[in-house]
Amino acid sequence: MPAALRRHGWSYLFVLPTFSLFVVFTLLPVAQAFALSLQSASVVGGEWIGFENFATLAEDPVFRQALGNTVLFTVVVVAAQIVLALVVASLIQPLGRKNQTFYRALFYLPLVNSAILVAMVWRWIFNPNPFGLANTALGAVGLGPFLWIGSSDEALLAVILSAVLTIPGGGVVLYSAAINSLPRELYEAADVEGAGWFTKWWRITVPLLKPTTLYLLVIYTILAFQIFERVYVMTNGGGPNNATITIVQLIYSTAFQFGRYGLASAMAVVLFVMAVAVAVLQFRSLRSDVEY
Amino acid sequence: MERGSGTTISRRRFLQSVAAIGAAAACAPGAGPSGGAQSGTPAGTAAASAKPVSIEWWRRNYTPGSQNAETLTSDGAVKAFRERQPNVTLAIQGGPFGAETDQKFDIAILQQKAGPDVFHTTGGDVLKYAAAGQLSEAPLTDAERRDFNPSALQATTYKDKVVAYPLWIVPWFEYINLDLFNERGVTPPKDGSWTYDEFLEAAKKLTFKRADGKQVYGFAHANDEFAFMLVDGGRPYDKDVKKWTFNSAEAVSGLEKWVALAREKVMPPDFLTLNPNDAQARFISGDIAILQRPSAMINVLNADKKFEYAKSWEIANFPKGKGEQTAWGGVGFIAVREQQDADKKGAAHQFAKYLTGPEIGPDLKKMTPPVEYWLAPAARVSAAGIYGEYHPAKAKVAKMSSFTYVLPNVRTFSEIDQKHLRPARDAALEGKKTPKQALDEVATAAQRLLDEANK
Numbered sequence: 001m002p003a004a005l006r007r008h009g010w011s012y013l014f015v016l017p018t019f020s021l022f023v024v025f026t027l028l029p030v031a032q033a034f035a036l037s038l039q040s041a042s043v044v045g046g047e048w049i050g051f052e053n054f055a056t057l058a059e060d061p062v063f064r065q066a067l068g069n070t071v072l073f074t075v076v077v078v079a080a081q082i083v084l085a086l087v088v089a090s091l092i093q094p095l096g097r098k099n100q101t102f103y104r105a106l107f108y109l110p111l112v113n114s115a116i117l118v119a120m121v122w123r124w125i126f127n128p129n130p131f132g133l134a135n136t137a138l139g140a141v142g143l144g145p146f147l148w149i150g151s152s153d154e155a156l157l158a159v160i161l162s163a164v165l166t167i168p169g170g171g172v173v174l175y176s177a178a179i180n181s182l183p184r185e186l187y188e189a190a191d192v193e194g195a196g197w198f199t200k201w202w203r204i205t206v207p208l209l210k211p212t213t214l215y216l217l218v219i220y221t222i223l224a225f226q227i228f229e230r231v232y233v234m235t236n237g238g239g240p241n242n243a244t245i246t247i248v249q250l251i252y253s254t255a256f257q258f259g260r261y262g263l264a265s266a267m268a269v270v271l272f273v274m275a276v277a278v279a280v281l282q283f284r285s286l287r288s289d290v291e292y
Numbered sequence: 293m294e295r296g297s298g299t300t301i302s303r304r305r306f307l308q309s310v311a312a313i314g315a316a317a318a319c320a321p322g323a324g325p326s327g328g329a330q331s332g333t334p335a336g337t338a339a340a341s342a343k344p345v346s347i348e349w350w351r352r353n354y355t356p357g358s359q360n361a362e363t364l365t366s367d368g369a370v371k372a373f374r375e376r377q378p379n380v381t382l383a384i385q386g387g388p389f390g391a392e393t394d395q396k397f398d399i400a401i402l403q404q405k406a407g408p409d410v411f412h413t414t415g416g417d418v419l420k421y422a423a424a425g426q427l428s429e430a431p432l433t434d435a436e437r438r439d440f441n442p443s444a445l446q447a448t449t450y451k452d453k454v455v456a457y458p459l460w461i462v463p464w465f466e467y468i469n470l471d472l473f474n475e476r477g478v479t480p481p482k483d484g485s486w487t488y489d490e491f492l493e494a495a496k497k498l499t500f501k502r503a504d505g506k507q508v509y510g511f512a513h514a515n516d517e518f519a520f521m522l523v524d525g526g527r528p529y530d531k532d533v534k535k536w537t538f539n540s541a542e543a544v545s546g547l548e549k550w551v552a553l554a555r556e557k558v559m560p561p562d563f564l565t566l567n568p569n570d571a572q573a574r575f576i577s578g579d580i581a582i583l584q585r586p587s588a589m590i591n592v593l594n595a596d597k598k599f600e601y602a603k604s605w606e607i608a609n610f611p612k613g614k615g616e617q618t619a620w621g622g623v624g625f626i627a628v629r630e631q632q633d634a635d636k637k638g639a640a641h642q643f644a645k646y647l648t649g650p651e652i653g654p655d656l657k658k659m660t661p662p663v664e665y666w667l668a669p670a671a672r673v674s675a676a677g678i679y680g681e682y683h684p685a686k687a688k689v690a691k692m693s694s695f696t697y698v699l700p701n702v703r704t705f706s707e708i709d710q711k712h713l714r715p716a717r718d719a720a721l722e723g724k725k726t727p728k729q730a731l732d733e734v735a736t737a738a739q740r741l742l743d744e745a746n747k
Contacts, residue, residue, distance in 0.1 A: 043395070044424065241715045242711075
């Protein structure tokens with residue numbers, strides 16, 4: 001037995017409970033999903049059909065629409081949330097310690113709300129009737145009324161807007177903490193060189209926040225790929241003419257309403273591969289040796 | 293923490309009490325995740341000699357202790373049945389309407405070959421369970437067969453065997469707001485009958501903006517119906533349920549009538565995503581003059597004391613198109629599990645017959661307080677009368693069963709509907725496709741799924 005194992009072997013005992021739970025409740029279900037994706041599976045069992053489910057997906061226009069909607073939602077929402085979180089955190093940063101804490105809490109607290117409740121509020125905001133809040137507000141300046149979630153042309157836009165207009169509290173807190181830990185000397189040196197606030201922000205703050213940005217990018221991308229409840233509540237599932245259908249929404253209906261567990265698992269595998277691929281790309285393009 | 297008397301209870305004392313209640317509940321009859329109204333030991337001497345049997349009944353939307361209609365009627369049904377059959381002990385399990393409960397049924401019945409002895413079911417589930425050999429044939433006499441609505445009985449027939457007892461037929465029809473009709477000088481349809489043209493004309497007149505800017509719409513439906521596609525004689529399937537026919541000239545013509553309502557803007561702008569609760573609330577608040585909903589809404593309207601039947605609201609048939617008078621409806625069923633235990637199976641059949649038969653309505657009406665068992669018109673002629681006795685509006689609804697089109701059970705219908713038919717319908721209603729183009733595009737995928745269901 002190697003010396004290292006003799007010396008640290010017992011420590012594996014400490015991680016065993018957590019690792020066991022991880023295996024039972026995460027690893028095995030994921031492996032089972034991969035196995036199911038190769039089967040024509042229903043609730044009573046299934047038979048192996050190779051990659052037939054994936055071929056079915058490739059020819060399924062509803063899946064292609066769900067894929068397109070999910071990607072569009074992810075690209076717009078993640079980009080917007082990262083920028084918003086960074087800007088808000090940067091605006092908080094010059095405030096005093098107490099004010100910083102207040103604003104961090106202010107932006108973070110809405111996260112504890114039920115996602116369903118939040119989606120219901122957005123459903124009312126983007127109600128196509130004149131009494132919808134967005135139409136009422138826009139009507140005051142002579143715009144609209146718009147059909148929002150009542151139209152296949154505008155429903156996805158409404159869902160995206162609802163996500164974009166929700167300031168990402170988690171991102172604000174993380175960026176805010178990261179900004180506070182940046183070395184002051186760099187800013188002092190920039191001051192000596194006569195740099196303005198925007199130059200300092202763009203040339204010092206943003207580059208040094210790369211690790212935080214990478215983390216948020218990966219997390220927000222995965223969360224955006226999993227968009228479900230917002231679409232489900234705001235647009236009664238897939239919206240008019242399936243305009244807002246997303247992959248997870250389609251997985252839900254395919255598995256639990258149509259009873260096609262194999263096909264739903266194949267969709268989940270596609271989503272998993274997409275998430276991994278995007279995460280790898282993000283790591284490769286944004287990884288840096290930032291040290292301070 | 294304060295008790296009612298004002299004395300203080302310590303946290304330890306509180307936890308002890310909770311533990312004691314928990315232990316008592318765990319030992320009590322009917323304890324379990326959703327165990328509910330389990331009847332006690334057999335009582336009465338009349339059937340004291342009968343062999344005691346315990347059976348389990350699964351009822352959708354049953355929530356122990358709640359006041360919802362399914363719970364009140366289920367508890368009443370168990371109590372009344374026990375008075376007739378004291379040797380049979382019944383336990384009820386429930387779950388909300390929706391995919392989660394459907395899956396619970398599927399896993400128990402199809403995967404574990406366990407679960408209920410008798411259960412409430414709907415739609416394509418009946419044939420799915422029958423195909424898996426999990427349903428026991430209903431032992432019906434010829435007279436009983438003739439007593440059931442033929443299309444409801446057809447919906448529960450699998451390989452020439454009746455595999456479930458039709459419970460009720462839930463018709464969809466029009467609710468009309470008489471206050472708005474009076475305000476706009478529109479005459480309500482005589483005897484509830486109107487043609488499509490009369491209906492459209494009324495909907496146009498009833499669509500208006502008030503002086504305060506509030507918009508009223510003539511007509512709305514919650515986003516879960518295809519009724520208009522039936523009015524000219526269109527049907528989703530042929531008689532044998534082998535061929536998809538919802539792209540026939542009659543179905544296209546029906547959809548054109550529906551599209552005309554959208555084009556005339558007599559429906560609210562969110563009609564494609566309007567959910568049933570919102571639709572009902574807006575009907576009651578006077579924002580919608582004619583609302584297409586099922587019979588269950590009668591109780592919702594009756595709960596509002598200010599909104600009186602025949603004074604503020606009335607019901608009317610679907611507008612009549614080129615075809616015969618029709619209505620759109622669904623059916624509920626009571627099914628009995630196939631099993632080795634003949635006593636349990638026999639008791640389950642007795643209970644299923646009771647739940648769908650003519651005795652249960654009067655039995656529950658005699659209770660204190662009386663319970664309205666029939667939430668929709670019964671699927672048996674001999675049991676149908678009492679539904680009409682509950683309320684004058686229900687008396688009218690009871691007559692609709694004769695022309696209600698019951699959607700045949702096809703286990704892939706939800707996939708046809710959600711993935712293909714509904715988006716196509718939306719495209720037509722939005723004016724992005726013609727009705728014919730939209731329905732023709734659905735036909736191939738729908739036929740494939742229908743063939744799969746018929747395999």
